[in-house]
Amino acid sequence: QSTATFDLTQQNAVITGNVAATSVSYYTSLADAQAMTNAIATPSAFENITNPQVIYARAVNTASSCESSTVVDFEIFVQPLPYTNLTQEGGQICVDEITGEALNPFTIDGTVESPQIGVTYSYVWTRDGALVSLNPEVTIDAAGTYQVMITATYGDGTSCDYVAEAVYSAESAPVFEAVVVESSFNNSGLYTVEVINVTGADVASAYEFAIDDGPFQSSTTFTGVTPGTHTVFGRLASGNCSISEVEIGIIDYPRFFTPNADGFHDTWNIIGLGVAPNLNAKIFIFDRYGKLLKQISPVGAGWDGTFNGQPMPSSDYWFRVEFTEVDELGTQRTVNGHFTLKR
Structure with a gap:
């Protein structure tokens, strides 16, 4: 110019x-x-x-x-401005949903496009007003407004400034909670899991969720979930960025077991109970007449279908479990039920 x-x-x-x-x-x-x-x-x-x-x-x-x-x-006289073009920079970047740090930091270059002989250039990069670099390049490691002020100092001592900026907004995997709708030991043995309190770096983001190896879906409700430990995954519907996950546990019991040493259902224990806060939960097993046959630990192998070393016959057996419900209140519960031993 x-x-x-x-x-x-x-x-x-x-x-x-x-x-x-x-x-x-x-x-x-x-x-x-x-x-x-x-x-x-x-x-x-x-x-x-x-x-x-x-x-x-x-x-x-x-x-x-x-x-x-x-x-x-x-x-x-007119000195050439220390111009740099950042119009192709900026946009959305993927950040960690907890820390807000860029998942894949990268650099952008604000070097003067047409440097003049005999002119000295200095650079000051800021992010949201805070100094981040005095070099021509800057590392993009978080969302914000990145602004570079380039000062050109000419041979006669005069100087000119030019300011350019690039704005990066954040998107991320969701932060969320997963809850089991029904209380433990429901009649059907199947449960509903709901995803709640969904947040993310960009409030306008659309998310989808999956449970275990299932497909991702826009719905936040999963039905027919079996007892045990499950992992709920969340991601941007666009497929960008990372995948977040939340683990849930559903407490219930097997309706039958077959202690025939074939490697399938050989022992009986409460499902999903052997984790905090139920590592010391109490489980009692009785015959149909109320005789105590065994007390087992939720973290042990379970009942093998014997009493005093002798195999018990095929029949219905009863149990009582004293445990802490995995809910916001940590409710103390005692549940009684029965299951079948098949030989």
């Missing part, structure tokens, strides 16, 4: 020596200045014609309207 708008009146004090009741007329040629004709009409907003350009000035006594006989000249 070789033209610019200058405020020539900034030279008034220098030319008049701060003498009161004195103004200044400016001209584009010495001849006009000597003849006192064709004065620049708007000296506070003068656009240069050549680069550099000599400006001529004469002081004027505002009381008498007389101009001084002395013509003063000075040079104006």
